Amino acid sequence: MARKDSGEKKPRLDKGSMQKLKGIFRFMAPYKGSFTLGLISLFFSSTVLLAFPYLTGSLIDTAQGQSKIPWLSDLTHVGLALMGVLLVQSIFSFARVYFFAVVNENAMADLRRELYRKFMSLPMSFYDKNRSGELFSRITADVAVLQDTFSTTLAELIRQVATLVLGVAILFATNPKLTLFMILTFPLLIVVAIVFGKFIRKLSKGTQDALAKANIVVEETLQSIGTVKTFANEDYEVKRYSSTLDKVVGIALKSATFKGAFISFIIFVLFGGIVGVLWYGSYLVSQGSITVGDLTSFVLYTMFIGGSIGGLGDIYGAIQKAVGATERVQEILEAESEHEINKEEIPRLEGNITLKDVRFAYPTRSELEVLKGVNLEINKGEKVALVGKSGGGKSTIAHLLQRFYEINSGDLIIDGKSAKDFNLIGYRKHVGVVPQEVLLFGGTIAENIAYGNPEASQQEIVEAAKKANALEFIESFPEGFETLVGERGVKLSGGQRQRIAIARAILKDPAILILDEATSALDIESEKQVQEALETLMEGRTSLIIAHRLSTIRNADKIAVLEEGTVKEIGKHDELIADSDGSYAKLIQLQEF
Ligand code: ADP
Numbered sequence: 001m002a003r004k005d006s007g008e009k010k011p012r013l014d015k016g017s018m019q020k021l022k023g024i025f026r027f028m029a030p031y032k033g034s035f036t037l038g039l040i041s042l043f044f045s046s047t048v049l050l051a052f053p054y055l056t057g058s059l060i061d062t063a064q065g066q067s068k069i070p071w072l073s074d075l076t077h078v079g080l081a082l083m084g085v086l087l088v089q090s091i092f093s094f095a096r097v098y099f100f101a102v103v104n105e106n107a108m109a110d111l112r113r114e115l116y117r118k119f120m121s122l123p124m125s126f127y128d129k130n131r132s133g134e135l136f137s138r139i140t141a142d143v144a145v146l147q148d149t150f151s152t153t154l155a156e157l158i159r160q161v162a163t164l165v166l167g168v169a170i171l172f173a174t175n176p177k178l179t180l181f182m183i184l185t186f187p188l189l190i191v192v193a194i195v196f197g198k199f200i201r202k203l204s205k206g207t208q209d210a211l212a213k214a215n216i217v218v219e220e221t222l223q224s225i226g227t228v229k230t231f232a233n234e235d236y237e238v239k240r241y242s243s244t245l246d247k248v249v250g251i252a253l254k255s256a257t258f259k260g261a262f263i264s265f266i267i268f269v270l271f272g273g274i275v276g277v278l279w280y281g282s283y284l285v286s287q288g289s290i291t292v293g294d295l296t297s298f299v300l301y302t303m304f305i306g307g308s309i310g311g312l313g314d315i316y317g318a319i320q321k322a323v324g325a326t327e328r329v330q331e332i333l334e335a336e337s338e339h340e341i342n343k344e345e346i347p348r349l350e351g352n353i354t355l356k357d358v359r360f361a362y363p364t365r366s367e368l369e370v371l372k373g374v375n376l377e378i379n380k381g382e383k384v385a386l387v388g389k390s391g392g393g394k395s396t397i398a399h400l401l402q403r404f405y406e407i408n409s410g411d412l413i414i415d416g417k418s419a420k421d422f423n424l425i426g427y428r429k430h431v432g433v434v435p436q437e438v439l440l441f442g443g444t445i446a447e448n449i450a451y452g453n454p455e456a457s458q459q460e461i462v463e464a465a466k467k468a469n470a471l472e473f474i475e476s477f478p479e480g481f482e483t484l485v486g487e488r489g490v491k492l493s494g495g496q497r498q499r500i501a502i503a504r505a506i507l508k509d510p511a512i513l514i515l516d517e518a519t520s521a522l523d524i525e526s527e528k529q530v531q532e533a534l535e536t537l538m539e540g541r542t543s544l545i546i547a548h549r550l551s552t553i554r555n556a557d558k559i560a561v562l563e564e565g566t567v568k569e570i571g572k573h574d575e576l577i578a579d580s581d582g583s584y585a586k587l588i589q590l591q592e593f
Contacts, residue, residue: 060293160311168305175290200259278299356375359409438494444485446482473499510541568583569584
């Protein structure tokens with residue numbers, strides 16, 4: 001199956017991806033007001049801090065009686081001015097964090113809502129193509145990356161650029177010569193940052209990939225721990241995991257070596273620049289062309305600027321990561337929905353079903369035509385058993401009846417109208433399913449039954465449970481309907497889960513019913529209870545039963561035998577069995593359904 005592993009794609013900061021990043025900005029649009037306040041606070045909190053080196057220099061000059069500005073001629077004044085700068089900076093920093101959080105938290109919650117809404121509306125074919133674990137990570141990990149980007153990275157980017165530009169401007173204004181001297185180190189820093197940065201990112205990705213592989217080993221092994229034990233392969237698994245970890249360590253150490261070299265180089269160049277400034281600056285001080293205070297503020301500005309350059313390197317990496325996350329999120333948002341989530345009601349369906357020359361191949365396996373012209377007519381209220389070899393397309397017909405997939409050619413006609421013309425959600429409300437393997441959600445029994453109709457009253461839930469022969473076992477639990485089921489709740493037996501599913505279907509009250517009989521036999525008592533409940537459920541509804549039991553088949557109004565992608569035979573049990581060479585007779589003989 002062709003999988004689109006966009007996670008592997010290397011994000012690039014080209015025009016298209018910036019366009020996509022913009023697509024995420026639209027989620028911030030409703031919070032423009034807070035965003036503007038955040039930007040203003042950010043501007044002040046960053047720029048006010050630039051007065052800090054200047055005032056520190058003034059403090060030293062004032063102490064030496066060399067103050068150049070009259071109102072800073074007193075040490076207390078300079079001290080107070082410094083405290084004032086810090087205070088204003090703190091207030092604006094607080095405001096910046098708060099306002100950006102308002103924008104970010106709301107925008108990201110909106111994005112998650114939209115993604116989830118999209119997940120609900122995507123067709124089954126989408127879920128055939130994509131692994132659920134990977135989809136899950138889009139709404140969790142990818143959105144978390146974006147959250148980081150918009151809360152810190154963006155603010156940091158603006159802050160660092162402002163510091164850099166304003167810092168250099170201030171330096172030029174105070175002493176152009178010294179500034180040029182310092183700026184000489186920039187090209188070296190930038191070139192090294194770009195070259196090394198690229199290399200290090202590649203190695204980090206290698207580490208992450210190796211770690212992901214190691215994690216997959218754990219995940220898969222834990223999922224099939226029983227098999228590991230059966231084959232007594234514990235040691236083999238430990239070795240397998242251990243060797244994947246060795247690879248992680250190998251790549252991580254290589255990456256760390258380069259990172260270490262990179263960091264020490266940057267520190268060397270930065271501090272080399274500062275030493276140079278100190279050295280040349282001290283010379284200027286000795287010549288009397290600048291004061292000690294000037295030199296101090298100069299060195300402090302240089303440190304600020306150096307910090308900004310270092311910070312910008314990190315930001316580049318973070319933005320690249322954000323573009324990757326954006327692409328993955330956008331891919332979901334742009335995927336085609338099977339419907340808009342609107343719940344146009346279809347008040348009633350009679351339940352007359354006609355499949356007319358239905359041809360169908362799954363979108364993920366277009367070369368395999370599963371249905372090759374199926375014709376089948378089921379009248380309102382009839383019970384039709386669908387039989388045929390495993391893999392013959394019985395479940396596929398059930399999928400098409402629920403309109404999980406588009407039919408390639410032919411038509412599904414319900415009450416004389418093509419099902420395509422019905423609103424999808426409205427239509428599905430009239431189709432109920434009791435599946436082979438019933439999945440219960442984590443929650444109470446009552447909640448699980450009410451899944452059939454979330455608006456049902458407690459009394460209706462109890463009533464449905466009663467009709468589904470489930471009341472007795474539910475009441476045998478100390479907590480009754482409030483008993484927790486699902487992964488961390490009480491484990492229900494197969495027969496009990498089926499009766500919950502039947503109660504669900506009763507609450508849903510559909511005109512059309514699809515029953516997928518369990519292949520594994522229940523114990524006789526459960527079987528009887530489930531059978532009775534199913535009879536109650538089927539009353540007055542059109543039922544299509546994917547049948548595995550002879551008793552069900554015998555009781556059906558019609559039996560349709562599916563073979564080679566078509567309905568080969570149709571009729572009652574006695575009629576079909578009469579033809580001893582027929583497909584049905586052979587199926588029954590071999591018990592192959
Ligand atoms: P049955 O219910 O009669 O056992 P199915 O309808 O499940 O048969 O399967 C019919 C064929 O369609 C099989 O070859 C099966 O592998 C294929 N198939 C079933 N579901 C899918 C799917 N979601 N994607 C691709 N192929 C599928």
